[in-house]
């Protein structure tokens with residue numbers, strides 16, 4: 594009989610897992626059903642910066658995971674036949690006002706470059722050179738340029754991956770589901786049994802695992818960003834992402850579209866309403882570095898819910914004592930970067946079973962998952 598795998602959640606983790614389940618050897622013997630209602634999805638709200646190398650986080654497991662995610666992107670995009678409108682290595686620029694800060698950042702970039710080929714070339718840019726690369730900016734500090742940095746359109750990536758998978762072994766159900774205390778999926782048309790269930794439900798993992806008596810250390814955080822209509826420079830499709838010191842990040846997507854964001858609002862939790870004051874604040878950030886922007890330049894606002902754990906690190910793998918259930922959550926503010934690698938690993942584990950050793954990438958799952966009785 595064909596093996597049946599369910600995925601709950603169609604963000605970056607669920608969609609990447611679905612894609613690899615349709616491509617990995619043995620996938621043709623598996624029937625995959627993905628349940629997703631899309632509400633609050635972080636992936637489709639995200640800014641889309643893929644550039645983990647200059648992070649000062651001391652968690653080496655996180656760094657290895659994020660680096661592996663950044664490394665995987667070019668191959669995934671190529672294999673899934675997706676274009677530069679979805680993902681492009683436009684480069685990223687991080688600016689600093691203080692000379693010694695800039696030198697330290699440049700030294701860190703050179704050090705990280707030693708074992709991170711995807712970073713590409715690293716160079717120090719004067720303020721004028723930053724503006725030459727990003728003509729949208731009317732003022733800038735000097736910065737460090739990383740040619741392999743990228744921007745990804747999360748919604749388009751997920752759509753592309755799911756399209757590929759549906760042409761193979763995937764069925765998509767656009768609905769909200771729950772789990773019962775046996776790990777069966779409770780759908781609008783009754784209880785469904787699967788051989789494996791991948792719970793890739795972002796900030797909603799806590800409520801999904803609760804019926805199993807599993808308490809997940811996951812909290813929601815509201816994130817908001819804005820889309821601006823800006824001058825359509827011919828070079829804009831290749832314009833680098835800019836992460837200016839003390840301001841929001843700027844992500845040029847070509848054809849006169851610029852994203853500015855994002856906020857980190859712990860109090861906002863699962864709230865999905867765009868706040869006008871936040872929109873004004875994000876616009877203000879852009880106006881300080883770009884002339885000619887007005888409230889009319891804002892063409893859209895996006896809100897999504899990030900998932901965080903207590904130590905800000907993601908977790909993924911088989912749920913202890915419920916080995917047929919695999920889970921991933923807590924991807925925080927860098928989940929577009931780590932999520933592809935997590936989705937790929939989960940797909941392999943769901944397909945081939947066994948006890949994976951992912952200690953290179955994460956702490957034991959018991960760090961984040963407890964039984965309700967504990």
Ligand SMILES: Cc1cc2nc3c(=O)[nH]c(=O)nc-3n(C[C@H](O)[C@H](O)[C@H](O)COP(=O)(O)OP(=O)(O)OC[C@H]3O[C@@H](n4cnc5c(N)ncnc54)[C@H](O)[C@@H]3O)c2cc1C
Pocket residue numbers: 601602603604605606607628629630631632633634635636637638639640641642643768769770771793794795796797798801815816817818854855856896897898899900921922923924925926927928929930931932
């Ligand atoms: C504003 C913002 C900006 C960001 N910018 C970046 C960035 O520049 N770079 C970066 O690397 N990361 C960024 N992130 C982080 C990144 O987007 C997330 O960490 C990542 O997308 C999380 O992916 P996920 O698949 O775990 O969860 P999600 O993308 O949230 O997907 C979970 C899905 O599960 C569905 N779901 C939940 N419960 C159920 C249920 N019971 N039944 C059915 N479906 C359910 C939800 O509707 C959702 O579609 C940003 C996030 C936000 C919010």
